Amino acid sequence: MTLIALSDIHFAYPGQVPILQGASLRLDPGQRLSLIGPNGSGKSTLLRMILGLQRPDRGTITVFGTERRDEADFHPVRRRVGLVFQDADDQLFCPTVAEDVAFGPLNLGKSRHEALEIVDRVLGDLDLMHLRDRITHKLSGGEKRLVTLATVLAMQPEVLLLDEPTNALDTKNEARLLEILNALPQAILLVSHAPEFRVKLAPETVRLEDGRLLRD
Numbered sequence: 001m002t003l004i005a006l007s008d009i010h011f012a013y014p015g016q017v018p019i020l021q022g023a024s025l026r027l028d029p030g031q032r033l034s035l036i037g038p039n040g041s042g043k044s045t046l047l048r049m050i051l052g053l054q055r056p057d058r059g060t061i062t063v064f065g066t067e068r069r070d071e072a073d074f075h076p077v078r079r080r081v082g083l084v085f086q087d088a089d090d091q092l093f094c095p096t097v098a099e100d101v102a103f104g105p106l107n108l109g110k111s112r113h114e115a116l117e118i119v120d121r122v123l124g125d126l127d128l129m130h131l132r133d134r135i136t137h138k139l140s141g142g143e144k145r146l147v148t149l150a151t152v153l154a155m156q157p158e159v160l161l162l163d164e165p166t167n168a169l170d171t172k173n174e175a176r177l178l179e180i181l182n183a184l185p186q187a188i189l190l191v192s193h194a195p196e197f198r199v200k201l202a203p204e205t206v207r208l209e210d211g212r213l214l215r216d
């Protein structure tokens with residue numbers, strides 16, 4: 001089954017020129033796809049649309065085989081598709097790292113005990129245990145980036161949407177992130193301006209140009 005299918009998406013922010021003008025995209029299980037295009041071309045907007053955080057003016061969004069139109073249609077999508085936001089501050093809102101990572105699992109109905117087990121496992125896997133009890137808003141940019149990934153992985157999503165995941169990462173952490181992501185089974189839709197990272201994680205590429213998606 002195709003995981004995500006966007007078909008003929010049209011969209012303009014109110015009062016602005018259209019950014020999406022017939023964009024179509026498909027992501028299959030296990031596939032790793034890079035989405036590239038100039039600044040402001042609408043890549044982040046497209047990722048947000050998959051989760052229903054922005055509605056298209058026209059076109060259809062099908063996720064896990066079901067067309068999604070209304071807010072209620074997108075609730076299950078948000079539980080099963082993990083989006084790592086471009087700006088970590090949009091994603092981290094709890095006082096401590098452990099609470100931020102536990103938030104998703106608790107929301108999915110896990111017990112406090114189960115959620116804390118997940119926190120320790122995910123932070124351990126990402127080699128971030130040393131950040132467990134730190135105050136989230138006092139972390140460095142790169143630390144926040146990695147914690148954001150932890151909050152998403154804690155929900156065990158079936159698909160990962162990554163918006164500039166290497167932002168703020170040093171060379172060592174970028175290499176580690178690549179290793180972590182390459183070891184995951186999930187399909188990945190990657191937005192990244194870093195060519196070497198894209199080649200190593202998701203060489204198959206579509207380009208957003210003049211509101212449409214073209215095979216690169």
Ligand SMILES: Nc1ncnc2c1ncn2[C@@H]1O[C@H](COP(=O)(O)OP(=O)(O)OP(=O)(O)O)[C@@H](O)[C@H]1O
Binds near residue numbers: 038
């Ligand atoms: N909430 C919003 N309201 C109005 N305009 C917006 C909003 N969010 C984004 N835009 C505008 O829509 C356009 C597309 O933005 P978007 O973030 O999707 O682009 P992008 O391709 O991800 O860019 P970048 O490569 O710079 O991250 C930009 O011109 C942006 O200023």
